[in-house]
Amino acid sequence: MENSRSKHWKLATRLIQAGRSHEPGAPLNPNITLSTGFSAGGDFGYSRNNQPNWVATQSALGELENAEALLFSSGMASFNTVIELLPLGSKVVAGDVGYSGIDKRLKELAAQNRINLTLVPTANQGAMINAAKDAALVWLDTPTNPTMRIWDIRAISAATSGLTAVDNTLAGSLHQAPLDLGADISMHSATKQLSGHSDLLAGALLTRNPDLLTKLTEIRTLTGAVLSAFDSYLLLRGMRTLQLRQERASANALDLAERLSSHSKIAKVWHLGLKTHPDFQLASAQMCGVGSVFSIEIKGDAQAAEKVSEATKLWSHSTSLGGVESQLERRRRWANEPIGVPENLIRLSVGIEDVEDLWQDLDQALMQS
Numbered sequence: 001m002e003n004s005r006s007k008h009w010k011l012a013t014r015l016i017q018a019g020r021s022h023e024p025g026a027p028l029n030p031n032i033t034l035s036t037g038f039s040a041g042g043d044f045g046y047s048r049n050n051q052p053n054w055v056a057t058q059s060a061l062g063e064l065e066n067a068e069a070l071l072f073s074s075g076m077a078s079f080n081t082v083i084e085l086l087p088l089g090s091k092v093v094a095g096d097v098g099y100s101g102i103d104k105r106l107k108e109l110a111a112q113n114r115i116n117l118t119l120v121p122t123a124n125q126g127a128m129i130n131a132a133k134d135a136a137l138v139w140l141d142t143p144t145n146p147t148m149r150i151w152d153i154r155a156i157s158a159a160t161s162g163l164t165a166v167d168n169t170l171a172g173s174l175h176q177a178p179l180d181l182g183a184d185i186s187m188h189s190a191t192k193q194l195s196g197h198s199d200l201l202a203g204a205l206l207t208r209n210p211d212l213l214t215k216l217t218e219i220r221t222l223t224g225a226v227l228s229a230f231d232s233y234l235l236l237r238g239m240r241t242l243q244l245r246q247e248r249a250s251a252n253a254l255d256l257a258e259r260l261s262s263h264s265k266i267a268k269v270w271h272l273g274l275k276t277h278p279d280f281q282l283a284s285a286q287m288c289g290v291g292s293v294f295s296i297e298i299k300g301d302a303q304a305a306e307k308v309s310e311a312t313k314l315w316s317h318s319t320s321l322g323g324v325e326s327q328l329e330r331r332r333r334w335a336n337e338p339i340g341v342p343e344n345l346i347r348l349s350v351g352i353e354d355v356e357d358l359w360q361d362l363d364q365a366l367m368q369s
């Protein structure tokens with residue numbers, strides 16, 4: 001496999017080149033290798049340990065954050081792999097609002113005494129720094145899904161003697177580099193922006209620490225939460241256009257957030273690019289762009305927010321985020337959503353459609369609440 005990093009190309013170019021071979025006669029895209037076993041003596045043995053499609057896709061992922069990357073069968077599988085690093089009863093610290101699946105799993109693990117969990121009020125940097133000091137793992141969901149608050153990655157990573165892992169799904173690698181800020185692990189639900197077309201589940205862990213990489217690889221092999229060759233191929237295909245998609249979706253998101261700020265039916269807009277956001281300064285210092293996901297609180301209760309979600313014709317009323325199509329949902333419609341998420345909050349994942357079409361559809365839906 002070519003080492004595209006050594007060529008000093010810009011990221012857009014490296015993303016297009018990663019995992020490609022320039023050998024005479026080589027296919028432009030890696031073939032989908034379905035074999036589970038490989039003849040002895042070569043680079044591959046058994047496809048739960050390693051396989052050619054992972055190598056290509058992991059090399060593209062590594063380009064994004066200048067790290068080594070490992071693929072998993074979902075974002076949740078990558079999170080659970082980080083937990084497996086910890087001895088029984090280890091102290092884990094996280095915010096009291098974050099992605100609901102991880103929040104629920106952390107609480108389950110604590111109930112089983114697998115971990116000793118401390119949940120800190122979200123965006124309280126001082127309390128997090130204090131709690132982090134003797135933690136074995138600090139798990140930072142920043143920007144928090146779906147309330148869009150910020151954790152200070154640099155200050156918190158510096159405060160702990162344990163590991164700091166950042167869920168980088170919402171920001172995306174183009175906007176936030178947790179490993180540059182001192183984190184040990186950057187995690188992604190590659191189901192979202194990285195793949196970008198809402199048609200596969202995948203997860204990724206990125207690290208620059210060779211010992212951690214070895215341990216995480218071993219856990220993946222033994223727990224078996226591996227990605228199929230086909231999904232690995234599709235993910236790489238999606239990543240080729242990551243930068244273009246993200247630029248367009250982020251510009252659409254900021255445009256809509258600005259318009260929504262003065263909408264008669266809106267109580268609050270939680271977009272980190274707005275100067276009115278309480279974490280605007282920290283986000284500007286820590287991120288270079290804020291991505292395509294933001295949240296709104298509408299004037300009214302849960303029912304009014306449901307009505308808006310159901311009234312759109314272009315925006316898809318569905319869960320998940322990061323696809324080329326715009327999606328929205330009231331997050332508290334899910335029983336597992338942390339109670340710190342307001343009942344009237346709607347999360348918007350902005351796609352790459354024409355922004356005027358998106359605005360008109362959202363406006364007519366809001367006017368029905």
Ligand SMILES: Cc1ncc(COP(=O)(O)O)c(C=O)c1O
Pocket residue numbers: 074075076077099101102145167169170188189190191201202203320
């Ligand atoms: C911020 C965040 N982290 C992790 C996950 C879990 O990822 P997956 O659904 O790929 O398991 C999600 C899924 O919505 C998410 O939004």
